[in-house]
Amino acid sequence: MRNCMRWGAEMQEDFRITAGTGIVIRPAKGHVAVIPRAAVCPKCGEVSIYVAEPDKLTGRKKA
Ligand SMILES: [Zn+2]
Structure with a gap:
């Protein structure tokens, strides 16, 4: 569960982020790549x- 840093409200998770063929996050070294996701606060x-x-x-x- 994620909470909004502004208001503390519970955020809705698992929204997809798309741009062209997609954005991936990689470490500086290594070959792993993960697709980032977005959480949106329904309040603000x-x-x-x-x-x-x-x-x-x-x-x-x-953690
Ligand atoms: Zn919020």
Whole structure:
């Protein structure tokens, strides 16, 4: 669950981000690439971009 940084409201997650053939996030080194997702606050429209499985990029377990 993600909360809006402005109001603390629970954000709606898993919106897709598209631009051309798609945006991916990669570490500086390595070959992994993950597709970012967006969460939107239903109260104020604040958008937060996140990755569903950050450990794939960072090598660390999700907090
Ligand atoms: Zn909000």
